[in-house]
Amino acid sequence: MPRTDSLELGELTDSMFYILLALTTPRHGYLVMQFVEEITRGRMQIGPASMYTIIKKLLNAELIEPMDGDGKKKNYQITRKGRSILTDDVKRRQAMVEDACAILDMEGSR
């Protein structure tokens, strides 16, 4: 993708999207991985490398923030800014689906 940072455009990658969604409730990394696999019913899974790389990026962009931290577990939660970008991205994705449905004969697919 790339050459232009997706966050600077206010767009989320699929992985960022699901990680932010997971952190609407405070969780630590390992739980995030499990959560993503669960809500997508296995359609998407994020391994530790992707996980911690993306967590770092989201922290840096202040879309998530650290919390308490029980022992060596590090908890994170979405920020106000993160939630705002997430809801915008849901709308962007909804618009893509609507664009497609308008062109394909998929009006009945809902």
Added chain:
Amino acid sequence: MPRTDSLELGELTDSMFYILLALTTPRHGYLVMQFVEEITRGRMQIGPASMYTIIKKLLNAELIEPMDGDGKKKNYQITRKGRSILTDDVKRRQAMVEDACAILDMEGSR
């Protein structure tokens, strides 16, 4: 994105998604660029570098095929296989939106 070819996973990138959508009607590259900008009302634009790189990839994967070709313009159209992958991808994207709406309080956003 990466490290595993998205097409091998049967997933389309945003750019591939819109290019395939454009080619549900036969068009040449330049028209595809304009079409994408139009249907997205400027939300997304694809420049020539991305355009021709992706066209090549879609041809190679047989999701699109060349057509007649009026003069030096090269026309392409989606294949049966391409249409099948595109409709699957619309469903995948719709599922992502639904996952998000189930978790956020966005039920009324439609």
Added chain:
DNA sequence: CAATATATATCGTTAAATGATATATGTCAA
């Protein structure tokens, strides 16, 4: 005739995702 739009193409760079791998603790059954 010069500027702009149409049309296609490639090169090299940046960013994203992740396989592989490492480390450490906790849990549980043989």
Added chain:
DNA sequence: TTGACATATATCATTTAACGATATATATTG
């Protein structure tokens, strides 16, 4: 108790995707 497996975090190096910059050529039009 020890070996296997789950929990938990972390980094490195590689592959793929997207695209800015740039080049080329023709057509249109003011």
